[in-house]
Amino acid sequence: MPLVTMRQLLDEAAAGGYGVAAFNVNNLEQIQGIMEAAQETRSPVIVQASRGARSYAGDHFLYHMMLAAAETYPDIPVALHQDHGNSPETCISAIELGFTSVMMDGSLGEDAKTPLSFEDNVAVTKQVVDYAHERGVTVEGELGTLGGMEDGVGSGEICLTDPAQAEEFVERTGVDALAVAIGTSHGAYKFSREPDGEILAMEIIEDIHRRLPDTHIVMHGSSSVPADIVERLKAAGGEVDAGFGVPISAIQRGIEHGVRKVNIDTDGRLAITAFVREHYRDNPDDWDPRGAGKAARAGQKLICMQRMQELGMAGHAGDYEPMSLEEMAARYTSGVRSAA
Numbered sequence: 001m002p003l004v005t006m007r008q009l010l011d012e013a014a015a016g017g018y019g020v021a022a023f024n025v026n027n028l029e030q031i032q033g034i035m036e037a038a039q040e041t042r043s044p045v046i047v048q049a050s051r052g053a054r055s056y057a058g059d060h061f062l063y064h065m066m067l068a069a070a071e072t073y074p075d076i077p078v079a080l081h082q083d084h085g086n087s088p089e090t091c092i093s094a095i096e097l098g099f100t101s102v103m104m105d106g107s108l109g110e111d112a113k114t115p116l117s118f119e120d121n122v123a124v125t126k127q128v129v130d131y132a133h134e135r136g137v138t139v140e141g142e143l144g145t146l147g148g149m150e151d152g153v154g155s156g157e158i159c160l161t162d163p164a165q166a167e168e169f170v171e172r173t174g175v176d177a178l179a180v181a182i183g184t185s186h187g188a189y190k191f192s193r194e195p196d197g198e199i200l201a202m203e204i205i206e207d208i209h210r211r212l213p214d215t216h217i218v219m220h221g222s223s224s225v226p227a228d229i230v231e232r233l234k235a236a237g238g239e240v241d242a243g244f245g246v247p248i249s250a251i252q253r254g255i256e257h258g259v260r261k262v263n264i265d266t267d268g269r270l271a272i273t274a275f276v277r278e279h280y281r282d283n284p285d286d287w288d289p290r291g292a293g294k295a296a297r298a299g300q301k302l303i304c305m306q307r308m309q310e311l312g313m314a315g316h317a318g319d320y321e322p323m324s325l326e327e328m329a330a331r332y333t334s335g336v337r338s339a340a
């Protein structure tokens with residue numbers, strides 16, 4: 001099946017009452033691990049690439065590996081999404097390359113650090129929506145800022161999303177999905193204790209869903225930072241400053257209130273590193289890189305298998321036929337919002 005749009009995946013998820021994980025990728029083994037898990041659990045899936053991933057792998061390598069994934073697993077609906085686009089130019093280049101979905105992260109400026117004003121966020125996001133929807137491509141926007149920084153991405157300051165502003169933002173931009181800030185951060189150190197209602201503002205999601213029932217809510221920074229994986233990584237010689245992550249129960253509560261896309265990068269990274277370290281610890285004489293590659297693939301797959309079950313996406317791969325970009329574009333033109 002061709003790469004499908006994220007809008008269709010999320011509309012179907014809303015109709016089915018489940019969430020869809022969006023896993024970050026940088027290389028072949030991550031893509032293979034995700035796709036093997038999707039095949040085994042029969043899950044539709046979002047594969048996303050950050051700007052860092054695009055420059056690490058190279059645009060054409062990344063895109064063609066994703067085409068290979070779609071060809072190898074023709075029964076699995078898979079969307080290719082630009083994660084944290086920092087400017088309209090980044091999003092447009094992703095669309096030109098063949099991505100079926102983009103995030104215009106206008107919560108921050110082009111430097112991906114300085115918070116942008118509400119008006120400027122609306123302006124850049126609307127520019128991307130106009131360009132993308134004409135081509136049938138999905139757009140995610142962001143309002144509010146996450147904590148933490150990854151490779152220089154992020155202001156480091158958490159600014160929770162204001163639900164009333166979210167309503168205005170969606171009305172003025174026409175985004176398909178909205179990333180909200182509820183207190184999470186990117187990376188392995190999110191919270192110093194198990195997050196409760198004071199740390200994780202789940203009520204913001206509930207309020208936004210009440211106001212915007214047709215807008216898909218996106219939870220960034222949703223890795224759970226599994227303690228067993230962190231332990232394995234450390235036992236195999238790794239040093240990682242890991243705290244508490246987002247509990248699966250919080251993600252599941254979010255899904256009950258309109259969360260449809262759940263971003264997971266760190267958990268895959270941690271599992272890959274743990275498995276590769278264990279591989280070299282247990283096989284010090286292995287100098288064939290395929291050994292480490294298989295370990296990496298298995299680490300990514302393990303996390304994906306778990307999340308696909310936990311988010312309820314497992315079993316939904318065959319629920320629908322993919323819609324073409326042209327069909328999606330026609331829907332946007334005619335004002336039809338849902339593709340389910």
Ligand code: G3H
Nearest residue numbers: 050052053150151186265
């Ligand atoms: O947005 C954060 C993701 O975890 C991507 O991270 O920019 O290091 O690829 P990255």
Ligand code: 13P
Nearest residue numbers: 187221222223263265266
């Ligand atoms: P984690 O660092 O929690 O995996 O978050 C990933 C993310 O939000 C990517 O956009």
Ligand code: ZN
Nearest residue numbers: 186220221263
């Ligand atoms: Zn993110």
